[in-house]
Amino acid sequence: MLPTIHTLNILLPFFYIATFAIYFYDFQQGGKKFENSKRLFLFLTLIFHFLYLLLRTIEFNHPPITNVFEIFTVLAFSISFAYFILELVTDIRGTGPFIIIISIIFQVISTLFIQDLTEVKEVLRSNLLGIHVISALIGYSGITISAVYGVLYLILYNEIKLNKFGLIFNRLPSLEILERMSFIAAIIGFVLLTITIIIGIIWLPQAFPNITFADPKLIGTFAVWILYGIGLINKFLGKWRGKKLIILSIIGFCLAILSTMLTNFLGKSFHSFY
Amino acid sequence: MNLLGISINHRTAPVELREALHLSEDEIRKFIQQTKDSAFAEGIIISTCNRTEIYAIPKSDKTSLKDLENLIKNYKSSFEVKDENFQHFISRESIEHLFRVACGIESLLIGDNQIFKQVKDSFLISEEMNFAGVLIRRVMDAATRVGKRAINETTISEGAVTVSYAAVQLVEKIFSNLQKKSALIIGTGETGELAAKHLRDRGIGRLALTNRSFEKAEKLAAELKTAVFPFSNFKEHLHKFDIIVSATSAEGLIITKKDIDEAMKKRNYASMVLMDIAIPRDIDPESKKIDYVFYHDIDSLNIIVEQNLGKRKTEIPKVEKIIQEELDNFFEWYNSLEAAPTIKTLRDYFESVRAEEVEKNINKFSEDDKEKLEIITKRIINKILHHPTIELRKISESDLRAEDTAAKISIIRDLFGLNSKNKENK
Structure with missing residues (x-):
């Protein structure tokens, strides 16, 4: 099973890059040639990625959520999966390349640094932790997609204001749709982040009796949560x-x-996964 | 194929002459009646604001393009039409030109697909007037196919190529659903009226009008079933509208940046689109600096129009390829309408039916009878085909015009499905 896992680990960035290439080509050309085949490409990439995650879980006897590079590959999967569902539901197909490129970044980092990990600390083998991490990942996917649609909104807004009627103007959906998609993704992100925080607060004292709530990761997450909360209320x-x-x-x-990066690469936090 | 064609269009004649030679539906019907009574057996007349085209098959080989020209000259005798105002086409050129017209690459606005419908409507008139025979029907089938393929296989008709459509395209890049939006049209002249109709056609949720002459606005409002505001106080209502189209003939600005600023505050900065399609401009261009205000004037809309026209031009070679394919298909069919190849195809078809049935049932016969079966079935086929073969030879040797011969043979080929058999064999 290990050789299959290693092969898939190397192939996954190429699958995502190929999917990105076909989405980008279709975006640039604007034809209907690859309208359905690009979706099939994404679907197959997601199938292979799911298989990879499943094989890792079986082989190493734990879900791939115990270190940052495992988290990154799950994040790459969940972002593209969320986009796939969004594309199926809304039938808005022009924004794929901007989302898939985020998956490529996470997957490339994961592929380069991920290791075979069979020894996992007992504290990380918890059902509550599993739910906590899964909801966090879906939440972060929502936040990522919301930000991508946000950036697209700003680009299109400026193009229309400045009378630039190029590729972006011709291919992207309307400003209202981009705003709505960014908003829906932000709501999903906020709700899941809320669940993540609640479970974290319940689980944390059980796992680490001496934990302090002044941990940089906790402060960062709260700051993000409050920011989205203020935005959504308004x-x-x-x-x-x-x-x-x-x-x-x-x-x-x-x-x-930034908070994830700093916590995992620079700071000393329980979120550094030891 | 002796199909003659003449065209007076935007390349050959000024707009006054094109307008003068335009034929209404009633005029086309009368014109067809006269044409039928004179020198032409079948044909089609297409007349739009930009072109008048006549395609016809003469009853005699002596009839020329000049006769076709004279028909329209005499029909519209009060206007002076010069020779250089006509384009002339014969045979394959005629059909090629008709195909080019049908798919919009000869139009003033390249890729205009309204012409496709106009060509089809013209054919219906010819059919109703019994002026469309087998050949014209085939030509029109092919022209329809060309038009549909051009729309489906290329992007020749995509993108807005008029200022008013460009305005709608722009609005649709800002708002996702026009049914939930409201629009105010300021100025109910020709441009304003057109904009109002476009927006109504695109399903705008609420439409209102205002005009210096209240009566004129009321008249259009009654036609479009919309609200109307007096011009004196329309500014008080600006904030209620998501889209404002201004097309007055006022000399100076009628809406200042301050007006828009106040309206935006009242709207809590919900997006507002300002389309200033007046010359000189009606709305202060500085308004574009306000957040969520999308101000566009004729110049910015023209950028979209020019870009789309440019894109359409790049599609012309693809459309021309389709035209050549359909022309080849048409002439392949037309050339098959000769007696000798038809007799051969007909005989081959009957022989294939006979052979298939004999093969299926051959085991039901004894060895001695098998040979007899072959002979008898062949004899039956020969007897059945004897008379049609003689008649086909007679048609080819008679003094009939080539088009009449083709028409008769076409019926036989259609009756036995010989055209599809040819394609299957290929």
Whole structure:
């Protein structure tokens, strides 16, 4: 089984790059030639990725959520999977390359640094932790997708304002749709992040009796959560809209990524996975 | 094939002459009646604001393009039409030109697909007037196929190529659903009216009009079933609209940046689209600096139009390839309408039916009878085909016009499905 896992680990970035290439080509050409085949490409990539995650879980006897590079490959999968569902539900097919490229980044980093890990600390073998990590990953996927649609919104907004009617203008859906998609993804991200935090608060004292809530990762996550909370409340109250909300979503995403990076690569935190 | 064609279009004649030679549906019917009574057996007349085209098959080989020209000259005798105002086509050229017209690559707005419908409507008139025979029907079948293929296989008709459609395209890049949006049209002249109709056709949720002359606005409002505001206080209502189209003939600005600023505050900065399609402009261009205000004037809309026209032009070679394919298909069919190849195809077809049935049932016969079966079935086929063969030879040797011969043979080929058999064999 190990050789299969290693082969898939090497192949996955290439699958994502091939899927990205066909999505990008279709975006650039604007024809209907690859309208369905690009979706099939993405579907097959997701199948292979799911198989890879399943084989790792069986072979190493734990779900791939115990270190940052395992998390990255799951994140790459969940972002593309979330986009796949979004594309199926909305039938908006022009934004694929901008989402899939995020999966490529996470998967390439994971492929380069991931290791065969059979020894896992007992503290990480917990059902509550499993739910905590899964909801966190879906939440982060939501935040990522929200930020990508946010960036696309800002680009299209400026292009229309400046009378630039190029590729972006011709291929992207309307500003209202981009704003709505960013908003829906942000809601999903916020709800899942809330669940993640609640489970974390329940599980943390059980696993680490001496834990302090001044941990940098916890502070970072709370900051992201509060930021999205403020944005969504103002949206529901009808006070904020458009650019303001979208910039907030992008800042939230950057903060989330920054907090994860700093915690795992620089800082000393229980989230460093030892 | 002796199909003659003449065309007066935007390349050959000024707009006044094109307008003068335009034929209404009633005029086309009268014109067809006269043409039928004179020198032409079948044909089609296409007349739009940009072109008048006549394609016809003469009753005699002596009839020329000049006769066709004279028909329209005499019909519209009060207008002076010069020779250089006509384009002339014969045979394959005629059909090729008709195909080019049908798929819009001869149009002033390249790829205009309205012409496709107009060509089909023209054919229906010819059919109703019994002016469309076998050949014209085939030509039109092929022209329809060319038009459909051009739309489906190329992007020749994609993108807005008029300012008013470009405005709608732009609005649809900002709002996802026009049914939930409202629009105010300022100025109910020709441009304003067109914009109002476009928006209504695209399903705008709420439409309102205002105009200096209230009566004029009321008249259009009644036609479009929309609200109307007096021009004196329309600014008080600006904030209620997501789209504002201004097309007045005012000398100066009628909406200032301050007006838009105030409207946006009242709207809590919900997006607003300003389409200033007036010359000189009606709305202060500085308004574009306000957040969520999308201001566009004629120049910016023209950028979209030019880009789309450019893209359509790059599609022309693809459409021309389709035209050549369909032309080849058409003439392959037309050339098969000769007696000798038809007799051979007919005999081959009957022989294949006979051979298939004999093969299926051969084991039911004794060895001695098998040979007899072959002889008898062949004799039956020969007897059945004897008379049609003689008649086909007579047709080819008679003094009939080539088009009449082709028409008769075409019926026989259709009756026995010989055209599809030819394709299967290939």
